[in-house]
Amino acid sequence: MGFLQKLINKARVKSPYVFHFNSGSCNGCDIEILAALMPRLDLERFGVKLVGSPRHADIMLITGPVTEQIRPRLQRIYEQMAEPKFVVAVGSCACSGGVFRGGYNVLGGVDQAIPVTAYIPGCPPKPTAITFGAYKLLEVLSKAFGVAEKKEKEEVPFDITAAQSEGVAET
Amino acid sequence: MSNQDNVSIFRPALEEGHEDEYALLNQIKSEMGDIIIEEGTYVHIQPRRVFIQIRPDKLRDFVKYMQEKHGMWQFSTLSGRDLGNDLQANYHFFINDKKIAVTIRINVPRTMPEYQSITDIVPAAEFVENELREMFGLVPVGHPNPRRCELPENWPADEFPLRKDWQDPRGLMKRSQTTGPKEVK
Amino acid sequence: MSTGNRKTVTPPRVTIPIGPQHPALKEPGMFKLTIEGERIVDAEVNIGYNHRGIEKLAESKTHLQVLYLAERICGICSATHNGNYAQAVEMAAEVEIPERAKFIRTLTWELERIHSHILWLGVAFHEVGFDTAFMYSWRDREIVMDMLEDLSGNRVNYSMNTIGGVRRNVSEELRSSLLTRLDKLEERMIYYRDVAIQEKTFWNRVDGVGVLETSVARATGAVGPTARGSNVPVDVRFNDPTQAYVHLRDSGEFEMILSERCDVAGRAIVRVVETIESIKMCRWLLQNLPDGPIRERVRPRVQPNEVLARYEAPRGEVVHYLVTNGTDKPERWKVRAPTHANWVSMRHTLIGNYLADAPIILAAIDPCFSCTDRVTIVDTDDNLIESVPLDIMRVRANKWYRQNGGKF
Numbered sequence A: 001m002g003f004l005q006k007l008i009n010k011a012r013v014k015s016p017y018v019f020h021f022n023s024g025s026c027n028g029c030d031i032e033i034l035a036a037l038m039p040r041l042d043l044e045r046f047g048v049k050l051v052g053s054p055r056h057a058d059i060m061l062i063t064g065p066v067t068e069q070i071r072p073r074l075q076r077i078y079e080q081m082a083e084p085k086f087v088v089a090v091g092s093c094a095c096s097g098g099v100f101r102g103g104y105n106v107l108g109g110v111d112q113a114i115p116v117t118a119y120i121p122g123c124p125p126k127p128t129a130i131t132f133g134a135y136k137l138l139e140v141l142s143k144a145f146g147v148a149e150k151k152e153k154e155e156v157p158f159d160i161t162a163a164q165s166e167g168v169a170e171t
Numbered sequence B: 001m002s003n004q005d006n007v008s009i010f011r012p013a014l015e016e017g018h019e020d021e022y023a024l025l026n027q028i029k030s031e032m033g034d035i036i037i038e039e040g041t042y043v044h045i046q047p048r049r050v051f052i053q054i055r056p057d058k059l060r061d062f063v064k065y066m067q068e069k070h071g072m073w074q075f076s077t078l079s080g081r082d083l084g085n086d087l088q089a090n091y092h093f094f095i096n097d098k099k100i101a102v103t104i105r106i107n108v109p110r111t112m113p114e115y116q117s118i119t120d121i122v123p124a125a126e127f128v129e130n131e132l133r134e135m136f137g138l139v140p141v142g143h144p145n146p147r148r149c150e151l152p153e154n155w156p157a158d159e160f161p162l163r164k165d166w167q168d169p170r171g172l173m174k175r176s177q178t179t180g181p182k183e184v185k
Numbered sequence C: 001m002s003t004g005n006r007k008t009v010t011p012p013r014v015t016i017p018i019g020p021q022h023p024a025l026k027e028p029g030m031f032k033l034t035i036e037g038e039r040i041v042d043a044e045v046n047i048g049y050n051h052r053g054i055e056k057l058a059e060s061k062t063h064l065q066v067l068y069l070a071e072r073i074c075g076i077c078s079a080t081h082n083g084n085y086a087q088a089v090e091m092a093a094e095v096e097i098p099e100r101a102k103f104i105r106t107l108t109w110e111l112e113r114i115h116s117h118i119l120w121l122g123v124a125f126h127e128v129g130f131d132t133a134f135m136y137s138w139r140d141r142e143i144v145m146d147m148l149e150d151l152s153g154n155r156v157n158y159s160m161n162t163i164g165g166v167r168r169n170v171s172e173e174l175r176s177s178l179l180t181r182l183d184k185l186e187e188r189m190i191y192y193r194d195v196a197i198q199e200k201t202f203w204n205r206v207d208g209v210g211v212l213e214t215s216v217a218r219a220t221g222a223v224g225p226t227a228r229g230s231n232v233p234v235d236v237r238f239n240d241p242t243q244a245y246v247h248l249r250d251s252g253e254f255e256m257i258l259s260e261r262c263d264v265a266g267r268a269i270v271r272v273v274e275t276i277e278s279i280k281m282c283r284w285l286l287q288n289l290p291d292g293p294i295r296e297r298v299r300p301r302v303q304p305n306e307v308l309a310r311y312e313a314p315r316g317e318v319v320h321y322l323v324t325n326g327t328d329k330p331e332r333w334k335v336r337a338p339t340h341a342n343w344v345s346m347r348h349t350l351i352g353n354y355l356a357d358a359p360i361i362l363a364a365i366d367p368c369f370s371c372t373d374r375v376t377i378v379d380t381d382d383n384l385i386e387s388v389p390l391d392i393m394r395v396r397a398n399k400w401y402r403q404n405g406g407k408f
């Protein structure tokens, strides 16, 4: 991997542009995505920026069970995105169809129409869960691109009982 | 499903406690009695609900009469029903001054599902009449702007998904019950 | 230069489709705007991209399952559909639910209205390019989201109602903590009311824009704040009350909010003042919360009946027409969500306005908060096709106003 490519990959992980697409969702997931970008959680501190055009985006967040009318448009928009592109299915509907499984006009999950990189379940997932999912995706991407930062020390799994006995975590 | 079952869904209320509703219904009956069909006409047990069934060819006249005489300008919605031999259209209105919700309904035979549209006198009915035509195949004749609004473009013109006898001929309802990603080309 | 050979040039008619990808409710739309120069001369709405076949799906589910399906018609008004369906089944079964359950159900509804209106206010600020207030209002929206989470256990899709009552009780601590947070919320809302009226950045963009005459609003069946902003007195909470709204109406402390302005500003004022009124209602409900059980048992098989259940959602009147047939499944269930009723009047609000005002007029009926809508500009003369996302259009609109508005 050349130096320039490495730089580009590093920049890519540091500031992913996301595009939000609604494929027939109930709006619950959409407001939670927006809430994740709003002052309280501020997803922008990871460099994430919401853009309005698929051509600018690296990551597409999709909500909803994919209705029949939306499917061709979803596929066309997916093709419009520049490589490398990643798709995140947000919400139970986008993961598997959710409550709309069995409806005559839904496909049941984004992965029935286009390939999906990550799934964030929940109906709707909390903004914290969306932040966590986005963070995890970035971690995986930086490993895949070979630009992961070297860990200085081994990560210790968070021990809830120890934390509780010290009074750090709430019971 | 026979018509016998439908009769039992009507649960008329007692006169006391529903004086306003009965007053309205009796006035309508005395003035337009000849076009009202008794079967589905009653005061519901819920407060402020009146259901009136009329002859399908007289729908426009009746709506005009209600608008002029009773100030019925607020249109809520239109819902269809499949009764077996007949298809039913329920126009839900609300009379704001008297605070009574009036449902006007007509039964149209399944073999000849057509009646006169009321969109020109009730502009708010434009979208719902289109929807009714798509979902039940009940055609409002004279609709100024007939077009497809809910179903996908490739949906066959002779399938109406909300009719009871729609049996999902293309396996659409099974399709979404899949697990795991599909091969995407 | 003589004026004799000057020609009047009619600008060409151009059609602009906006959408259809539109993060919306049950009914996302595609708007086709025809413009002449900068003026909109015609508008058409296409809906149906979000059609999921819920009404058919419901016929194969039991009443209790439909309750949770109904909630997912729309995430922003989830308590609306959930509660209204529960109320419809209770009416069909002819059971009376306990008073405390009625109060808690109404409390959830009113809190939801507060959250929805603040959300709308933020989006409206965003659409006119006033992003500071957008961020502020969304920060304060988190207060009411936390209240809803404490009350029901979830931020969106509360599942608070069940057939015969509500699922969760309000403890004494929760009651007092909700009351303190309502005070804070009221203080912030009064601040936003003043911002909306006094801040020229916002007011000049909504004043006199998107006019919907009272007579047109009546004829086209507009509902909710769209209608009340045009001085049409439609509000199910006062005209056809159910649940604890009967008590609220009888207490005489609350009134329907109407505006005679008929423009976007009128709709904004109605929403903001209504939020303050809702906060007062929540306080009244919490202070007068009766004791008792929160749930009544209802047999799963509901007798044959037909019910027309109405409720005033944040965006307007919701109608559920339910026919039961003696089994535990609905025979027919029809839902009319409020935005559906507002599409027809939408055309009239757009015609005659500047294209630059289209985003705020579309947002004014609160169809949804469209953050990533795409706009395609098709020039009929040169067949030039240009794809523009809505946020670029918004930037262009704000730029246009800087250059041509002259009002600021």
Ligand code: SF4
Binding pocket: A025, A026, A027, A028, A029, A063, A064, A090, A091, A092, A093, A094, A098, A099, A122, A123, A124, A125, C072, C075, C157
């Ligand atoms: S997962 Fe839940 S909240 Fe999200 S779109 Fe589906 S039903 Fe709505």
